Amino acid sequence: MSAGSEQLGFDLLDDAFAAPALHRVTPARLATWDSCPRRFRMLYLDRPAPARGGAWAHTTLGAVVHLALRALFDLPPRSRTPAAAAALVDRNWSDEGFRDAAQIAEYRERAREWLAAVATGPDGDDEPLALERRVVAPVGSLLVEGRVDRIDDRDGRAVIVDYKTGRGVPDDGRARDSQALALYAMATEHVLRRPCRRVELHHVPTGEVAAWEHDDASLRAHRERAEAQAADSAAAAAQLEAGGGPEALFPVRTGPQCGTCTVRRNCPAGRAAVEEPQPWALLAP
Ligand code: SF4
Structure with a gap:
């Protein structure tokens, strides 16, 4: 795999699998291309990478809950008690993006309750693959x-x-x-x-x-749509590398996604289109 292809954000993998070469993709990259080609370019192609925005409380909460759930199901079923589940939230907790101490305390307690409910719910005794x-x-x-x-x-x-x-x-x-x-x-x-x-x-x-x-x-x-997205984004990246204009190849697509776009500080069109919500605005009510 060439360093150049890695920089394109998707790799042409032709050594581990039989020809024809495969486009290496992640669902996140395809979704980014679909939502806004400019954001795709800024995130995966532009170097040095543009500065990103600050933390979002809902993202922090999601990461904490994912880590705690992973740890919960790593325990043997008999150890998945509500207390153990709540302790896993504490162990993985982060304050980033929340408004103040009161909001942190509220959502930390909520996350403890969510995990305790999973531990005692219908999935609680499952042994995931x-x-x-x-x-x-x-x-x-x-x-x-x-x-x-x-x-x-x-x-x-x-x-x-x-x-x-x-x-x-x-x-x-x-x-x-x-x-x-x-x-x-x-x-x-x-x-x-x-x-x-x-x-x-x-x-x-x-x-x-x-x-x-x-x-x-x-x-x-789904596969055909993903293949078309991968082909389109690869073609645009190749043209960019050949000297094509970034604005035409990776057009702006404004919409609700601009509010939480991690590169919006580098995107006047996105900032003009959508006001930035408070970092805690997307927390579950
Ligand atoms: S702010 Fe909006 S238009 Fe600008 S890069 Fe992000 S998603 Fe695209």
Whole structure:
């Protein structure tokens, strides 16, 4: 793999797998390209990388809960008590992005309660197949790379579990439409060599689970869309490297995403389009 291809943000991998070469992608990179090509360029291509904004409380909370859940399911089932779950929140806690001490105390306590509810809930005794599993696998013309929150075993079939901690409670349509979950399902099927069609979004604050059972057609649609995004972003990056104009190749796409965009301080169009919310504004109510 050449240093130049690494700098493009997706690698053409032609040594570990048979020809034709595969585009190495992560679902996050594809989603960034889809939401705003300028943001894609700033995050993955521009060097030196532009300065990023400060911490967001909802991001901090999400990271804490993910770490605590991973540690919880690492424990033997008999040790997954509410007290142990709450202690794991404390062990992984961070104050970054919160408004003040009162808000920190409120959300820390909420996170303790969420984890305690998971420990005593229907999943509490499950033995996942994998936690925070890094998967790297060919999917069509792509080499999909990413980290899956949890992979469950249900009657010999793998199930992708993704944790959510934000304001919105996801519905089944969101699970169906998630490109990341579909790509992870296809990659996991390859890596674990067992069927993987079901994807689930677990909303930790409410305990709600949104789910979708993919079939060949829905997975093919996700794969083809991802392949088109990878091809388009690779073509734009190649033209940029050849001297093309960055603004035309990576156009601005303003929208709600500008509010929390990590590179908005370098993007006048995004700042003009959307006001920046307070760092704690997207916490679950
Ligand atoms: S602020 Fe908006 S328009 Fe600017 S890079 Fe970010 S997402 Fe794109």
